[in-house]
Amino acid sequence: MTNAFSETPVEYLKGVGPGRAKILSKELRIKTFGDLLLHYPFRYVDRTRFSTINELTPDSPQVQLKGLLIKVEEMGFKTSKRLVAVLKDDTGLLELVWFKGISYVKPKLQIGREYLAFGKPSMFQMKLNMVHPDMELFSKAGSEASPALEPVYPSTEKLSERGLNSKGIGKLTKALVFLMKGKVNNVLPDELRGQYNLLSREESLRQLHLPQSAELLRRAINRMKFEEFFFIQLMLLRQKNTQQQKLKGIPFLKVGDLFHAFYKHHISFELTGAQKRVIKEIRNDMGSNQQMNRLLQGDVGSGKTMVALLCSLIAMGNGYQVALMAPTETLASQHAESIGNDLNGLEVKTALLTGSTKAKQRKQMLEQLAAGEIRLLIGTHALLEDRVVFKNLGLVIIDEQHRFGVAQRARLWKKNTVSPHVLVMTATPIPRTLAMTLYGDLDVSVIDEMPPGRKPVKTIHRKDEHRLSVFQFMREQIAEGRQVYVVYPLIKESEKMDYKDLMDGYESISRSFPLPDYRVSIVHGQMKAANKAYEMQQFVSGQTQIMVATTVIEVGVNVPNASVMVVESAERFGLSQLHQLRGRVGRGTDQAFCILMTGNKLSAESRKRIKTMVGTTDGFKIAEADLELRGPGDLSGTQQSGLLDFKIADLTKDANILTYARKAALELLEQDPGLQQSKHQATSRHLAAVMNERPEDWSRIS
Numbered sequence: 044m045t046n047a048f049s050e051t052p053v054e055y056l057k058g059v060g061p062g063r064a065k066i067l068s069k070e071l072r073i074k075t076f077g078d079l080l081l082h083y084p085f086r087y088v089d090r091t092r093f094s095t096i097n098e099l100t101p102d103s104p105q106v107q108l109k110g111l112l113i114k115v116e117e118m119g120f121k122t123s124k125r126l127v128a129v130l131k132d133d134t135g136l137l138e139l140v141w142f143k144g145i146s147y148v149k150p151k152l153q154i155g156r157e158y159l160a161f162g163k164p165s166m167f168q169m170k171l172n173m174v175h176p177d178m179e180l181f182s183k184a185g186s187e188a189s190p191a192l193e194p195v196y197p198s199t200e201k202l203s204e205r206g207l208n209s210k211g212i213g214k215l216t217k218a219l220v221f222l223m224k225g226k227v228n229n230v231l232p233d234e235l236r237g238q239y240n241l242l243s244r245e246e247s248l249r250q251l252h253l254p255q256s257a258e259l260l261r262r263a264i265n266r267m268k269f270e271e272f273f274f275i276q277l278m279l280l281r282q283k284n285t286q287q288q289k290l291k292g293i294p295f296l297k298v299g300d301l302f303h304a305f306y307k308h309h310i311s312f313e314l315t316g317a318q319k320r321v322i323k324e325i326r327n328d329m330g331s332n333q334q335m336n337r338l339l340q341g342d343v344g345s346g347k348t349m350v351a352l353l354c355s356l357i358a359m360g361n362g363y364q365v366a367l368m369a370p371t372e373t374l375a376s377q378h379a380e381s382i383g384n385d386l387n388g389l390e391v392k393t394a395l396l397t398g399s400t401k402a403k404q405r406k407q408m409l410e411q412l413a414a415g416e417i418r419l420l421i422g423t424h425a426l427l428e429d430r431v432v433f434k435n436l437g438l439v440i441i442d443e444q445h446r447f448g449v450a451q452r453a454r455l456w457k458k459n460t461v462s463p464h465v466l467v468m469t470a471t472p473i474p475r476t477l478a479m480t481l482y483g484d485l486d487v488s489v490i491d492e493m494p495p496g497r498k499p500v501k502t503i504h505r506k507d508e509h510r511l512s513v514f515q516f517m518r519e520q521i522a523e524g525r526q527v528y529v530v531y532p533l534i535k536e537s538e539k540m541d542y543k544d545l546m547d548g549y550e551s552i553s554r555s556f557p558l559p560d561y562r563v564s565i566v567h568g569q570m571k572a573a574n575k576a577y578e579m580q581q582f583v584s585g586q587t588q589i590m591v592a593t594t595v596i597e598v599g600v601n602v603p604n605a606s607v608m609v610v611e612s613a614e615r616f617g618l619s620q621l622h623q624l625r626g627r628v629g630r631g632t633d634q635a636f637c638i639l640m641t642g643n644k645l646s647a648e649s650r651k652r653i654k655t656m657v658g659t660t661d662g663f664k665i666a667e668a669d670l671e672l673r674g675p676g677d678l679s680g681t682q683q684s685g686l687l688d689f690k691i692a693d694l695t696k697d698a699n700i701l702t703y704a705r706k707a708a709l710e711l712l713e714q715d716p717g718l719q720q721s722k723h724q725a726t727s728r729h730l731a732a733v734m735n736e737r738p739e740d741w742s743r744i745s
């Protein structure tokens with residue numbers, strides 16, 4: 044909505060002025076008429092529905108009461124001074140209390156008249172009351188003054204002090220709604236509005252601020268949600284299109300001998316159907332003239348590494364080098380080792396480059412890399428450094444993508460004159476709605492099938508008092524030759540305490556599992572990389588049976604012989620973290636177990652998390668539950684994305700609208716890729732404005 048009206052500074056709205064304009068801008072970033080119109084109510088009070096006093100409980104939400112005021116009295120002195128009123132309806136009496144603004148409220152309250160009281164009941168000295176309710180004189184003809192559905196606006200304390208609480212803001216938006224008549228551009232193409240039966244933009248804004256009926260309000264909300272999703276999708280899809288036009292890729296014309304040799308003689312298992320399908324998708328991308336930008340999603344243990352390796356072989360078979368980047372040194376070393384094993388007997392030189400690679404070794408490595416002798420370079424962030432120069436980098440694979448920022452990815456990209464193909468792998472299942480938004484500009488492949496013979500991990504919830512039986516169970520598993528993880532939380536704010544918990548736990552386990560029968564490893568973030576690697580290696584090779592660790596082992600570590608994952612203080616972990624941790628066991632064919640240890644007192648949310656984990660091993664179901672519990676902005680790896688900031692749409696609830704909006708955006712771009720037709724001018728302009736608001740997203744590379 045970019046036109047003179049919407050760009051008018053809010054200062055010029057009657058009732059605002061320079062002072063209020065300043066705090067509106069500061070507190071809510073409302074600068075223009077357009078901003079104010081998009082300052083949506085967060086809920087509506089139904090003025091036609093009343094609660095009765097006898098049905099109130101301390102848990103009641105905000106309620107509306109209608110009753111007679113039978114007492115108004117100031118009580119107490121100085122700090123205990125308060126205004127107390129009593130409201131009476133057909134079912135009982137309720138005390139209303141004010142501690143602040145007494146001189147303002149008191150003159151408005153008249154004994155013997157009927158009022159609407161709006162607020163949330165609370166409990167005081169075993170009695171229900173209502174603190175600081177909104178009061179309004181009830182008048183039977185009052186329906187015009189207060190509409191049936193009254194909008195409630197977000198506000199702040201500072202704004203309220205200047206008279207701009209929800210009601211004050213409501214007055215402004217109402218004035219604005221009258222002014223906007225005939226001045227709002229339709230930003231959605233007309234044909235879409237017909238196809239999806241959408242209200243006009245102006246009508247939607249009017250209904251949002253001054254709803255005439257619940258039905259019209261619902262349609263208005265859906266219309267604005269649709270619009271919001273639609274423009275984000277347009278942005279992402281256009282970005283994807285221009286990228287594909289602009290960026291020529293390196294066509295890998297053949298599968299190559301390396302791939303065939305490996306496939307015939309080096310794999311000890313049959314690929315799953317999903318792995319085969321995904322490899323075909325990637326192969327098609329890499330065989331075309333366009334640069335691949337693909338996200339590979341697959342639950343923990345679904346076999347992404349094998350897919351990565353096979354794709355690398357295609358690239359190398361075409362004469363190109365490959366970079367494989369992992370988020371931690373442990374993971375990178377593990378990849379290097381297992382890929383090294385897999386490639387044993389094939390003529391492929393690989394190398395591992397991390398922060399702890401010695402200078403001399405590094406120098407030699409970089410020379411060999413620049414000469415093209417090293418064909419597969421595996422490593423950590425160290426790969427990003429400018430001195431790491433390839434001869435002809437053709438494929439970049441990024442494992443566990445959510446640990447890397449966008450800017451870091453971009454740096455790998457530039458290591459060849461023709462951009463290499465990019466495959467991003469993630470084990471964090473992302474709900475459909477999020478994937479469509481966060482990765483709307485990437486192609487997505489999904490491995491939705493586990494290697495055969497996997498038994499789902501049995502997940503059990505145990506309280507601290509069951510610790511002895513948990514230890515007993517660990518002994519039984521170890522007696523059968525299995526290994527056990529015990530994981531402790533490590534959260535930044537309380538690092539010291541967490542460290543103590545971890546060490547206490549380590550001690551107690553060392554005592555309960557004494558030498559020489561048992562050996563215990565420990566790994567945590569404060570250890571030197573070399574020590575960490577050593578301890579990890581001890582466990583991987585089976586020298587130790589128990590691994591006590593913090594979440595540093597969360598991602599990617601592969602010890603198929605480990606059969607038990609004990610998570611201490613499980614209530615402190617997020618769902619996706621728990622799922623990742625659980626994915627560390629059950630990687631072979633034997634039954635594996637995940638034991639979630641918690642204290643006795645659990646918050647409702649923790650209980651829901653534990654219940655979800657016990658109830659399912661399906662990563663996508665867990666991701667959906669996570670999204671519902673935490674909201675999109677909090678999901679791991681998505682923290683800073685402005686793509687998830689919506690004014691009215693809600694990724695957790697509006698999957699259907701998003702699906703339609705994406706479809707509509709695709710169809711529009713098919714018809715008019717550059718949005719150049721005259722009937723799409725308003726849409727094109729609005730898109731530019733939306734992109735302007737989200738510059739960081741526009742500059743995303745992959």
Ligand code: ADP
Nearest residue numbers: 312313314315343344345346347348349494601
């Ligand atoms: P992730 O997707 O978590 O990275 P990995 O690639 O580490 O999973 O694979 C987990 C384990 O499954 C590895 O030990 C790997 O060798 C094995 N694996 C991969 N694909 C198959 C398959 N098709 N059949 C049997 N085992 C497989």
Ligand code: MG
Nearest residue numbers: 347348442599
């Ligand atoms: Mg992996």
